[in-house]
Amino acid sequence: MKKALVLALAMVALGAISASATTVLYVPMNKSVDLSEVILLGHVLRMEPAYNAEGEIVTRIDLLVEEGLKGGVERSAIFSFFARGGSLDGVHVETVGEAKYRLGERVLVQLESIDGEYYTLGLAFGKWNVAQERDGRPVMIRNLSDLHMVGAEETPVDKFPLQRMRDIAALRQAF
Amino acid sequence: MKKIVLMAAVLALSASLASAYSLNGRKWFSSSDATFRFNNSNGATCCLSASAQSSAIQSGLNAWAILSNGGSTNLSGAKRDGVNVVSWGKLGGTTLGVTNYIATDSSQSQVCGNNLIYRFQEVDVRFNNAFNWQTSSTCTNGFDLSGVSVHEFGHAVGLGHSSVPGATMYPSVAACDFSVSSLANDDKAGYSAIYSGCR
Numbered sequence: 001m002k003k004a005l006v007l008a009l010a011m012v013a014l015g016a017i018s019a020s021a022t023t024v025l026y027v028p029m030n031k032s033v034d035l036s037e038v039i040l041l042g043h044v045l046r047m048e049p050a051y052n053a054e055g056e057i058v059t060r061i062d063l064l065v066e067e068g069l070k071g072g073v074e075r076s077a078i079f080s081f082f083a084r085g086g087s088l089d090g091v092h093v094e095t096v097g098e099a100k101y102r103l104g105e106r107v108l109v110q111l112e113s114i115d116g117e118y119y120t121l122g123l124a125f126g127k128w129n130v131a132q133e134r135d136g137r138p139v140m141i142r143n144l145s146d147l148h149m150v151g152a153e154e155t156p157v158d159k160f161p162l163q164r165m166r167d168i169a170a171l172r173q174a175f
Numbered sequence: 176m177k178k179i180v181l182m183a184a185v186l187a188l189s190a191s192l193a194s195a196y197s198l199n200g201r202k203w204f205s206s207s208d209a210t211f212r213f214n215n216s217n218g219a220t221c222c223l224s225a226s227a228q229s230s231a232i233q234s235g236l237n238a239w240a241i242l243s244n245g246g247s248t249n250l251s252g253a254k255r256d257g258v259n260v261v262s263w264g265k266l267g268g269t270t271l272g273v274t275n276y277i278a279t280d281s282s283q284s285q286v287c288g289n290n291l292i293y294r295f296q297e298v299d300v301r302f303n304n305a306f307n308w309q310t311s312s313t314c315t316n317g318f319d320l321s322g323v324s325v326h327e328f329g330h331a332v333g334l335g336h337s338s339v340p341g342a343t344m345y346p347s348v349a350a351c352d353f354s355v356s357s358l359a360n361d362d363k364a365g366y367s368a369i370y371s372g373c374r
Contacts, residue, residue: 022270023271032269054251055252055254084273091255096274096275097273114267115265121269123273145336147346149348150271150347150350
């Protein structure tokens with residue numbers, strides 16, 4: 001009986017907290033690499049709320065760079081970019097569809113510059129968590145469930161080998 | 176006893192799966208709170224006149240009964256200013272529109288069906304002015320401003336995504352697809368689940 005109660009409570013909680021979406025253009029991997037000015041693999045070192053140039057609440061993410069795949073950022077550099085939303089001065093803003101970060105997590109981020117500040121390309125679309133397959137190969141996984149995607153001509157990719165991303169980034173910059 | 180528990184769990188699960196829409200746990204408690212003001216400055220430079228942009232967004236708002244247009248404003252962006260604002264801005268190369276939940280009052284809630292739903296206090300919606308927005312079937316590589324508006328405002332009334340292809344709240348749509356600017360039965364059922372029979 002306890003299990004059923006826990007299941008029921010979990011279902012109710014899930015219904016209450018599931019988020020909604022922001023609309024982004026779905027682009028295949030090659031194109032997304034082209035649109036990303038900077039692509040980095042690293043660990044989330046710090047997160048701090050701030051105001052952006054327009055006075056909106058954002059969260060500054062400091063990434064300890066493990067590998068720069070695009071954009072000329074060196075290993076061990078600390079690179080800052082922004083996520084929309086956050087809590088500051090008693091105000092909490094949630095930008096639905098934005099990527100969520102945790103301190104210490106290993107991520108690959110595809111970044112674009114908007115008015116001189118870096119954001120992930122297409123909010124959660126440009127943030128990948130890095131994990132390992134059973135055979136030990138690193139794989140990137142992203143959560144697209146909160147995004148409304150326009151123009152998808154293929155099944156949206158939410159899992160991709162890290163090595164293939166490295167290969168694409170190297171190849172697209174070579175031309 | 177185990178069989179009864181199992182059956183109850185299966186019934187609960189099938190009931191939840193029968194509804195293809197999803198709820199995001201928030202709603203407007205009053206239509207007077209759900210008034211959006213438009214800031215038409217900095218609109219898209221390509222393809223639609225300012226008035227066409229405004230009327231396309233208005234049609235998105237009109238799809239949801241509780242929402243209304245409260246006139247114009249100079250406010251913009253995602254800021255806590257006490258006004259629900261629809262505005263234009265730079266959102267990058269792939270983001271067409273963003274819905275921002277600026278404030279939710281979690282001390283006020285209603286139970287609608289089996290869902291606990293909190294009170295929206297402020298929501299801002301922003302569209303990207305760098306995109307090729309369109310409103311007609313003569314579209315080429317463009318995006319339906321009315322359809323995206325209906326979808327974004329669907330989130331602004333408290334709906335999540337639907338698993339029913341063709342529903343406005345389905346999570347993907349093709350370029351130049353103008354079919355989602357009117358609500359499907361599943362969208363209407365989702366709206367009704369939030370705004371009817373709550374206690």
